[in-house]
Amino acid sequence: MSASSDKKHFEVVVIGFGPTGAIAANLLGAGGITTLAIDRARDIYDKPRAIALDHEIMRLFDNLGIAEQVSRHVAPFPASEHFGAQGQLIRRIDMVAEPYPLGYTPSMVFTQPPVEQVMRDHVTSYTSVTVELGTTLVAIRQHAKAATVVLEQDDGGIREITADYVIACDGASSAVRQQLGISFDDLDFDEPWLVVDLLVNESAIGKLPATAAQFCNPARPTTYIVGPGNHRRFEIMLRPSEDRHAMEDPQQVWRLLAPWLAPEDGRLWRAASYRFHALVASRWSQGRVLLAGDAAHQQPPFIGQGMCQGLRDAANLCWKLARVLRGQSRAALLDSYEAERSTHVRELTTRIKAIGRVICEQDPIAAAARDARILAEGGGAPRTITRQEIVPPLTTGLLATKANAANGTLFPQPWIISDSGRALLDGVAGTGWRLVLDGRGALNSSAIDAATRDAGINTITIGGAGLAEESGVVARWFERHGCSAALVRPDHYVYGVATDAPELAALLSESNERLH
Known part of the structure; x- marks a missing residue:
């Protein structure tokens, strides 16, 4: 990473150097925008959090020149088979068939730490971008023509710089969002889950389903994901009576995994409890500061769109910022960022939440009715829907006023x-x-x-x-x-x-x- 800079002014400061911040820095660097990216942590978190990405994001990686490196840590996301309360198959969620519309496998699983390292390493190829790790935001003061950003380095040094714009990519507990007094709109989803990542022994792989699975069992809804190599993930819904932090204990984790695996079958990589939320920032900017990634939204993980959403934010925002900073467009162009991304995030989150509500049903009678309804929708047999039809197009913002179903969709890449x-x-x-x-x-x-x-x-x-x-x-x-x-x-x-x-x-x- 780049050493601390003596510059006093940058066109853009990126707060947070996780996936969204790293891609924002890459995109700004590719556009020659003088950029400072900071993060209070010096190292990448060494355990997986995001596990899924899609063809839109792989296309973005390709545009940046990192798709080949990323692909070493990626595998196709197999169909997810949904099983009802009695263990019967009720539907599948798969990806669209070939020829693939964007040139890449439409749905993929990946291992986050090495992919995040690829994103970070590529930033160093841009001379216009400086990265300062071990650096914490203290405050932002906004003025008519710039923002002053106060930073503290981990050796205690304090410095001030100015920037034309600031992008806050500093996560779900965003200090920037809190300083700005921006609240979240709650889209009414709040469920406790335990996320377990394992490295499964080769001899035990055969004990597990061959494809991804969603066990819609009202007694214990559980998601199973096939990651790259021998990486497997279970997402297990917790009961109201269970202490979610106590359930992270390895003994408790193996008890929950007992229907599939025993402790000798693999190694626990991570066990973390979460409350799955559906939250969207009430506004995405204030003055010269814009929110992106988890600082702007959080959604349940049921079709693996969390990281994708943040990288879409960066892709949408950075070309617009570059135009404004080059004097090619007025600052009003940036208004389309919130209009487009907030609407898109809210619609996709609503769809994900609906899938989650189906999965999380804990009443046995309601679960039986759900299974019958889903099978009826397929004419009495399990039907297949695609992840791609769940992700909506853009419906507002910088789009042609003459309506056409193509407007706001992704143009294909043959x-x-x-x-x-x-x-x-x-x-x-x-x-x-x-x-x-x-x-x-x-x-x-x-x-x-x-x-x-x-x-x-x-x-x-x-x-x-x-x-x-x-x-x-x-x-x-x-x-x-x-x-x-x-x-x-x-x-x-x-x-x-x-x-x-x-x-x-x-x-x-x-x-x-x-x-x-």
Whole structure:
């Protein structure tokens, strides 16, 4: 990590250097933004907390150049089979089938400590970013044109710096959020659970389910996750009468695991009790300070979106901050950060909470009715839903005013085929603002290039005489949405679409006006 800096002013200060803070620092560094990232701890927490990520996040890692390193600690997330009160299969939650829409396995499990180290190490490749560990935020004072940040190093030294903006990524108990007096809106979910991570002996792996499982047993709801290698996780709901901290004792943990494993079958890596919450900050910014990650929201873990949500925050915010700091957009652009992310988080949390309510049912009669209802929804047989359909699109914020179902969705990333081999679209066409044209249509890229070039938009044609895709992912996307052009934001969300030249001209004019 970088040594302490003598700089007195940074464009951005990132408070907290966990996954959200590290990705924010990477994104700002990639944009050449002078950034200071701090964390009071010097070392990465050496035990796993997050265990799941998805293709949107892997695409982000790829854009930063760390996907290959991350992939060494990642495995596909197998289907999760849900079993009812009588042990019967009632449904499955799986991932969408190939060809994968973003080029990566849609759902993955990973081992957090080494992946977090990859994120941190990559920050050092950016000369505009300074990292100071063992550094604690003391106070933030805001002024008309900057914020003053007071820092204390672990040797007792106090210093003050100024920043144009501050991003608070300092976790669920965020000191920044508390200093700002920002409260959480409670979305009404509060349940005690014990999370157990194990490294299971090879000889005992066969005792466990081959795929992920959700045991919706009203006596003891339990989640089972297959992690990379021999890493396995159990999330076990605790009863009201049980002291959640006492249940972390290894003897108690092995008692709960007895239906599957004995102490000689593996090694306990972590046993931690939590109250699973559904909380969202009442506001995500105050003046020049913005919240991200767990400082802004917490959700139950039932489809593994906790870390993903924080990294989406960073991806949404950092390109907007870069535009504002470069003078390309007014500061009002930052208002779309809260509008988009808070709405998205609330909707996804509501969906996760509904899944959690089903899983957490402890009344046997209600559980039997639940099982019958879920099976009836599948026509009497267990049906399969995908994790990807649970995650909503953006529905508000910086999106085209002309409605289309494509607006706010993630633009797909196909494999592109050329004489030099196959590569993912982002590696061929880059990121930033992009106008993607259907090469089979009548829209002519040469007539569009001048207008888009002046606006900093890269025009890409796929199909026809343009780039050749491997599996028709984009071609089917254009057909499904009834359009011939898509204007895509730097975070890969679709701003809007057009079917012909007049619609496209109006789309480009509107986006240019709103951005500038």
